[in-house]
Amino acid sequence: MRTESDCVFCGISAGDLPSTTVARSERAIAFMDINPVTPGHTLVAPLSHATDLFDVTAEDLVACVHLAQQIAERARDRLGADGVNLLNCSGVAANQTVFHFHVHVIPRFEDQPSKDRIGLPWESVPGDLDEIERIGALLS
Ligand code: AMP
Ligand code: ZN
Numbered sequence: 001m002r003t004e005s006d007c008v009f010c011g012i013s014a015g016d017l018p019s020t021t022v023a024r025s026e027r028a029i030a031f032m033d034i035n036p037v038t039p040g041h042t043l044v045a046p047l048s049h050a051t052d053l054f055d056v057t058a059e060d061l062v063a064c065v066h067l068a069q070q071i072a073e074r075a076r077d078r079l080g081a082d083g084v085n086l087l088n089c090s091g092v093a094a095n096q097t098v099f100h101f102h103v104h105v106i107p108r109f110e111d112q113p114s115k116d117r118i119g120l121p122w123e124s125v126p127g128d129l130d131e132i133e134r135i136g137a138l139l140s
Pocket of ligand 2: 003004007008009010011048049050099100
């Protein structure tokens with residue numbers, strides 16, 4: 001198991017730092033975010049340290065997504081969430097602030113501004129088709 005001595009989420013996984021842990025599996029842990037953007041905002045992280053999406057192993061990634069799905073179901077069934085956003089920030093450019101891979105599970109509440117005032121960080125605007133094809137070719 002990889003650990004980093006100065007990593008907050010390694011500390012939480014090991015039980016050395018406080019957290020409100022809500023679920024664990026063999027490879028992953030789910031705990032409440034201390035700055036929730038909506039009620040029930042949870043973080044799911046591998047027990048073994050990985051910096052980000054580029055660093056996490058396929059097995060740990062699968063374990064995190066699987067646990068995130070369970071948390072999403074609980075948010076729907078127990079908190080009355082109407083939907084859920086999964087979010088991962090990998091890299092400073094993507095606003096990552098804790099460099100131990102994690103997935104945010106963000107319960108969403110329709111027409112309940114007291115619980116949910118967030119939107120999406122982009123506007124949906126039709127793109128240039130040639131540019132989309134050119135970039136698509138780079139990713140193919
Ligand atoms: P990110 O910007 O994607 O790296 O997200 C890091 C998240 O970790 C933020 O939403 C913080 O509120 C959250 N966070 C930081 N420290 C803790 C902690 N000790 N316990 C729970 N959540 C934390
Ligand atoms: Zn760590």
